[in-house]
Amino acid sequence: MVAAADRDTKRPARMSVWLDGKAATSRGRRPGGDQPSGLDRDRITAATVRLLDEEGLAKFSMRRLAAELNVTAMSLYWYVDSKDDLLELASDAAVGEVPLPDEAEDGDWRDRLRRLAEGYRALLVRHPWMSPLMGRFLNVGPHWAAFVLSVQRIVRSTGLPPDRQTGAIAAVFQFVYGFGTIEGHFLRRCEEAGLSQDEYFRYAMSAVDGQPELAPMVDSAAEMVAARGGGTVEEMRDRDFAFAFELLLAGIEAMSSGDGT
Structure with a gap:
């Protein structure tokens, strides 16, 4: 069992980039400061999907993504907090490729x-x-x-x-x-x-x-x-x-x- 003191100081479990407010910010940017030029969350997410397709999940890293985008790894953190955030964004972007039936469709x-x-x-x-x-x-x-x-x-x-x-x-x-x-x-x-x-x-x-x-x-x-x-x-x-x-x-x-x- 976890001691009471440990329970009080333990970090809460990560839920989702979509539930912590970050995904709702303008184009995913942190407020304030000078954001890197030429980047936005959509471009970063698209590059993430492309790299995952080409090289697989095991080889994916923030450093590798930064090299693909020709930016520093720290630049990416203006838009996401972690690699997990990027993977979650990439998963959602990819599933958007599945054609969905028309809601008004009356077919079988x-x-x-x-x-x-x-x-x-x-x-x-x-x-x-x-x-x-x-x-x-x-x-x-x-x-x-x-x-x-x-x-x-x-x-x-x-x-x-x-x-x-x-x-x-x-x-x-x-x-x-x-x-x-x-x-x-x-x-x-x-x-x-x-x-x-x-x-x-x-x-x-x-x-x-x-x-x-x-x-x-x-x-x-x-x-x-x-x-x-x-x-x-x-x-x-x-x-x-x-x-x-x-x-x-x-x-x-x-x-x-x-x-x-």
Whole structure:
């Protein structure tokens, strides 16, 4: 247990750049003083996203970002307090790339949910650094809030009772999160190895086939793999995603119609 004196002096847990008032300041600048010329928070955030895409989360630093922008690292602190603030701003900017259904759209909820899920999957593949950040921040920036609200509205329109709606959201979007995260990391491994997806897959499968202790797993999967058919890695992955997503939609439909328990 923490001693009383320690509890009294312990710093409060960091919440969010969107909740501490800093994000609301004019273009993110601190009040007073001479701010560095040529910088603003939008430009800094865009450069952060670009660097994270190119080099990954592990290599990102304020010093590296400053070099990219041709400024001193201290210049960045006129606009943000920490690297965490920048990562949270970058995450919100990136999720703004996901196309959201029109609020006035009267289309089938399945189509709207499918399009939103496909956009979310593409986001995770395009920006593989995002997945480890999602549980790190509250995700309450303007783009994240718009995304979550869109999800909520679609799931409400399914006919599921309110006590089952959060479970449906978890089933759909945690599935997409896992699928898109693995896909994004696989693509990064292929790039680092200098191989195409199909080349990397063949190389990996040949290595697995040469391990007798893995034979039971390989043999067990052989029938399913054969039934799925050939094609490129991308085609097989898209086929699996589409079918898995249809299973989720069917489950939601069954529960909303009273056929489920």
